[in-house]
Amino acid sequence: MYRGQVTLLLCLKLNSEEVSVAEWLNQVPEDIEAERSLLATCAGSGAREIAADVISTLNEDDFIVPKHRIIFKALRTLVQNQIEISAITLKDVIDQNGELNLCEGFIGITELLASPEVGEPSVLADLLRRKTKLRKLIKISAQMGQLAGIDEKDPELLIEEIAGELYRLKESSDLRRKGLMSTEQVSERVFERIHKRLKTKGYLGVPTGFPSVDDVTQGFQEGNLIVLAARPGVGKTSLALNWILRSAQVHSTKGAFFSLEMSHEEVFLRLLSSLTKINMKDIQSGRINDDQLNQLYAGRDTLVTLPIYVCDQASITVPQIEAMILKHQSSNNQRLDFVIIDYLQLISSPESSRGSRQNEAIRIGEISRGLKLIAKNYQIPIIVLSQLNREVEHRTGGKPQLSDLRDSGAIEQDADVVAFIHRRMNPSPESNQPDNHAELLIAKHRNGPTANLPLIFQPDHATYYALDRTTDGLDSLS
Structure with a gap:
């Protein structure tokens, strides 16, 4: 039977x-x-x-x-x-x-x-x-x-959820057949990665297109979970989109961006504004001249050639994210180089979608662990954006710490890299720092050093630069 x-x-x-x-x-x-x-x-x-x-x-x-x-x-x-x-x-x-x-x-x-x-x-x-x-x-x-049999259940979401369950079943079966590997076997895989990354200016991982960041991280490593955290309004979505855009421009990396807040059109508009350096509000309101319109068309022609993929599904679970990655790689016969998710706290869980009152910290912990397993199973870096607790706003200097991660315990444990964006939202009159001064604080780096990297943020077109643009080699991207 x-x-x-x-x-x-x-x-x-x-x-x-x-x-x-x-x-x-x-x-x-x-x-x-x-x-x-x-x-x-x-x-x-x-x-x-x-x-x-x-x-x-x-x-x-x-x-x-x-x-x-x-x-x-x-x-x-x-x-x-x-x-x-x-x-x-x-x-x-x-x-x-x-x-x-x-x-x-x-x-x-x-x-x-x-x-x-x-x-x-x-x-x-x-x-x-x-x-x-x-x-x-x-x-x-x-x-x-x-x-x-539940009428209100979206069949497409159900299919993706079941596909994720089936993939995990296959992966668990494969993992149980794995045993110890000799150093000779491991060396073959390591040098395969080394040769694969020779084209990315020596970085062993997936580069962000920000040399100052890549010099510290050596690019985001396969199988790693990277957390980028900040308070609302600081610009974490902008930095993540800058990474996916510049990495695609400079290194032809294939990236997927899961936006749980913005639509496809809003994501594309941000990318277009960042690429052309035309004020996003002017684009939205139509206050642009003919030259700027031509720049937008040229920017569009560039964007459509880049291997950037966007999902704007607002309510999405970890199994559905996994199923979409699997579907893309199967249907396009192309392996994604990295995935960005905006943001962690908005990811749904099967339990919560069925009305469970599961403790939020436990729920977030299960989600972060699920994302780490996807990164490890698919051998791609996953960058997930995260909120910070309000306590950081009351600290002298306002610089985030690992304890400021919202529902932090499991996130900090699962993450291989934790980076914070720090900006003075309301600088004091005596401060000599401009409003757009920012820092990228790499507070945890499992396989490398921590660092504080100065950045400049231009909110009009949602673009970050290294503070020293000449030495950082970003002039050609501005």
Whole structure:
């Protein structure tokens, strides 16, 4: 029944009144004899190496019988602690965990260990993993059937959410097959990256187009989560758009910008204003002359050739972001070089969208962890913008600190780089700093130095420059 038609049959059953989801899920893919045989083999005399190899590729979910799960956990404990495996030592561990009665006592353990071998351990382990994957597919299909029955659920969002779940299932299966890598194998991957980045002026990561930033970070590294944080109105969206624009102009990098606040048109307008240096308000109000109109057309012709992709979906979850990345790379046969998300606190979660009152700090932590996993799985840097707490406004000097990150604990832990934008919004009369003076404070850098980098912000056309434009090599971009 489960050979190839399980998802189709599930959907058909869900649309009938003959069987409930719970009843259907009771008909799960399983191989109890394979479970028994594998456990017996791992607990056999002289099977320590076999047990270690098998246990490293399995987990409790791969055993559907509760008794088998308990014995598997005990086997794993013995292997991890390098204790001899026998019926006696298994009984001791299970008894310490208070689960001996669930295994039908010592007799239940010895009976299971006497099970006949029905195949090679590696083959049996692979079989159990495949059964687990089928069970998870059934669960995802059941969720899909239930959610599809909710009229107000956007089918496009549902498709993207399910696609993300399926991708994570595939990735988790791939990860469980990974083992230790030799330095020779690792070196091949490292030097592949080195040669790949020779074209980006020596940076090992994805460059921002701001040499002063790239000199410190060596470009944003593959698999990294980068947090760019500031108070509202400081210009974090402008800096992020400057990065994606200049990186595309100078290094031909392919970037995706997820805007949870602005529309496609607003994002394009900001990029156009920054590129042409024409006041954004003048463009919006139509107060431009013929020369400026020609500049805008020229700017448009430049922008449409750049590999910049924009999503303006306001309510979006981490699985949907992941699904869009996967869809883009599959349909365009092009790997994105980096992703920018504006901003973290606006990302939805499946729980909150179904009315959950989940603690906000926990919710944000789950989102930041999800973004980090996407960055790692796809081996691309993800730059996520974030808000700061109000406390920073009351601090002398007003410079942000890591503790100012809103719902900061998990964000700070997950991020490989944390950078703050600091601007004097209302400089004192005696200050000799202009209104547009700014600093990029790299407060956390997991694999490199921290730094304070001076910048100039021109709000009329939403553009940042390095303070010393000549030495920073940005004149050609102004």
